[in-house]
Amino acid sequence: MPLKIALTKGRVEKQVIPLLEAAGIDCSGLKQKNRKLIINTSDDRFQFILAKGPDVTTYLNSGAVDLGIVGSDILTEHRNQQSELLDLRVGQCQFVLASTSDFNFNQPGRKVIGTKYPLITQLYFESLGQDVEIIKIEGSVELAPLIGLADAIVDITETGRTLRENNLYVYDYLDQVSTRLVANRMSLKQHAGEIFELADQLEQVVEQGSASK
Numbered sequence: 001m002p003l004k005i006a007l008t009k010g011r012v013e014k015q016v017i018p019l020l021e022a023a024g025i026d027c028s029g030l031k032q033k034n035r036k037l038i039i040n041t042s043d044d045r046f047q048f049i050l051a052k053g054p055d056v057t058t059y060l061n062s063g064a065v066d067l068g069i070v071g072s073d074i075l076t077e078h079r080n081q082q083s084e085l086l087d088l089r090v091g092q093c094q095f096v097l098a099s100t101s102d103f104n105f106n107q108p109g110r111k112v113i114g115t116k117y118p119l120i121t122q123l124y125f126e127s128l129g130q131d132v133e134i135i136k137i138e139g140s141v142e143l144a145p146l147i148g149l150a151d152a153i154v155d156i157t158e159t160g161r162t163l164r165e166n167n168l169y170v171y172d173y174l175d176q177v178s179t180r181l182v183a184n185r186m187s188l189k190q191h192a193g194e195i196f197e198l199a200d201q202l203e204q205v206v207e208q209g210s211a212s213k
């Protein structure tokens, strides 16, 4: 039976494939541009299940997969209950509080905050002792202060380009984000050897990558 790995499709998948390949894992199936969602390696050692980030945590928690590859933003937001094995050091970005130039962080009254990450936003403002109204947005979060839906946003930024091109400014920096390898706790007991072998192989690749930077 192959180890089942839920891999976040899209941006994470693209950045993780080179790491998997460097660890000697056959990614020819993953690299084929088709609509298949379940892809086995040619040696049947691994089965990749392509899913959206939040669903990777659902599959892990239900025991449907042994491993997940997903952003730490999603793990925090969805209260990950499984075992984090490795920081893959890709998908690196940072949470920020951002808004238009006229935003006043210290203004009295209850602020409205737009975000894809309500829990992270709530915890952040709780830590500041501020009560805010949070509006959940599914994407293009930067729109919220521009069209008057929210006073500010909590979102991730990498290059800062999206903020810049929409005339938004950073008012505070929150946690750093990167892609993680996570194991289902039960699978970790049942398949410890195979799982730690994979984690070790990937760790070597990650360390080599860092050393060559």
Ligand SMILES: Nc1ncnc2c1ncn2[C@@H]1O[C@H](COP(=O)(O)OP(=O)(O)OP(=O)(O)O)[C@@H](O)[C@H]1O
Pocket (backbone or CB within 6 Å): 008, 009, 010, 011, 012, 052, 053, 070, 071, 072, 073, 074, 091, 092, 093, 139, 156, 157, 158, 159, 177, 178, 179
């Ligand atoms: N700008 C970014 N730079 C680096 N990593 C990012 C960036 N945006 C998101 N990520 C990381 O990649 C993960 C997946 O992001 P991605 O944009 O592919 O999915 P998404 O937000 O669900 O978007 P979509 O709905 O378009 O698939 C995020 O959970 C985060 O960890």
Ligand SMILES: O=P(O)(O)OC[C@H]1O[C@H](OP(=O)(O)OP(=O)(O)O)[C@H](O)[C@@H]1O
Pocket (backbone or CB within 6 Å): 138, 139, 140, 141, 142, 155, 156, 157, 158, 159, 160, 161, 162, 163
């Ligand atoms: O700092 P930058 O390099 O510009 O990256 C930041 C952008 O990337 C993410 O959006 P994504 O591309 O996932 O699109 P989305 O708006 O659909 O979430 C994030 O929500 C920002 O909008």
